[in-house]
């Protein structure tokens with residue numbers, strides 16, 4: 001049974017034990033230190049979390065980059081920190097099928113997120129060490145919150161309780177702005193309230209068990225439950241949730257460090273942004289929704305968890321890497337293309353995707369690419385598709401480059417599909433949302449496609465696997 | 481003190497540091513830009529806003545029409 005964390009603190013303790021968390025004990029100024037440290041941490045080979053114990057002017061500590069490396073990602077799943085990405089992919093794929101693993105609802109008294117309550121004189125700065133992430137951001141942002149809402153017409157339907165990550169700008173001591181893009185679940189729910197001119201109840205939770213945070217940024221169907229998925233990804237161990245104080249239908253993680261409760265003001269939009277976004281560029285100011293915070297609960301000495309995002313790779317890329325790849329793999333492998341052996345859809349949320357496939361006949365790989373490009377996610381995001389043979393690890397870019405350099409005859413293997421749907425946040429799409437799809441077939445030609453210069457591949461020498469183990473053991477012993 | 485982004489004079493102290501007298505945070509009531517007293521905000525020309533531009537910014541998401549039986 002994989003290790004499962006009951007709260008963020010247990011996860012951080014494990015990161016610490018594994019050498020994947022660095023403590024900053026000296027006092028720092030919020031700007032630019034916290035954003036800069038988050039940026040720098042993602043460039044380290046082991047990508048550790050960074051824990052700030054003392055931030056000038058604030059009461060509480062902060063952690064950033066908790067998910068920001070493959071080592072931390074493996075530990076999030078309760079696996080050995082050195083687990084290769086491809087193995088993490090297949091493990092996630094296996095646990096995915098345990099859906100639904102429904103959450104357990106616990107009493108208020110059992111929920112650590114209720115240890116402290118603030119009901120009046122709300123001031124977010126009293127609880128959270130807020131800071132500017134990137135220099136041109138229009139204010140201080142929450143970049144790693146799990147936001148809870150429910151369906152006005154079916155308040156008791158757990159499948160329609162939505163847990164999502166949205167960018168949130170602090171507008172005042174008790175007011176925040178939120179970006180609800182039209183294709184987000186929260187926008188569907190908001191429309192039902194705004195038609196009635198009613199405030200929409202909402203809870204913004206911070207500092208959760210790592211797989212709830214992971215699921216909050218995973219695109220799933222509107223009527224699927226993020227909580228039931230998080231339980232599945234905990235290898236069948238349910239997550240614990242509890243009703244919010246201000247609305248029993250708002251079910252929040254029981255061990256959140258901080259829960260902000262309030263409502264979206266109906267039919268109000270105010271100036272929000274700019275914000276440095278995941279494609280590595282700023283998105284400008286827009287008129288967006290506003291939330292009034294009326295009630296806060298928090299653990300004693302709460303830890304503020306936030307992430308750095310900017311030019312990839314940053315922490316956010318790990319939160320939309322394998323959780324984008326696994327659903328794409330399932331939609332291909334389980335629905336008509338069992339010859340697809342792995343999908344790496346983790347470059348800028350699947351704008352760049354590598355598909356490993358064992359082609360049955362000439363043109364087969366290209367058909368798999370077209371299938372990917374006609375899935376809902378692939379249609380919107382997919383732009384650059386690389387096809388490699390099944391024996392190439394699509395998560396190993398050296399191997400992918402080998403395939404590109406030795407398997408591609410550009411005059412026949414590079415294909416452009418003009419005037420196709422694209423991702424508006426991709427600044428190369430023009431007009432925004434229109435792009436050209438690029439398919440590169442780096443698989444070995446199979447009949448009836450001619451392969452006029454076949455080659456014999458060099459196989460690993462006998463004993464390579466045993467030597468890999470031996471060398472790893474010697475290396476590990478040296479490290480101790 | 482004028483707003484670093486829209487140059488409006490309608491700015492105010494949003495809050496002071498909860499511990500010690502280390503910093504204040506200011507906010508513009510016109511464009512919602514906020515900054516800390518320990519920062520020296522330099523808003524790039526591309527992100528400058530004129531107050532009259534704000535009502536014309538894109539609205540995300542669009543506001544759904546009211547149901548026929550509802551009035552504001």
Ligand SMILES: [Zn+2]
Nearest residue numbers: 483486508511
């Ligand atoms: Zn302003």
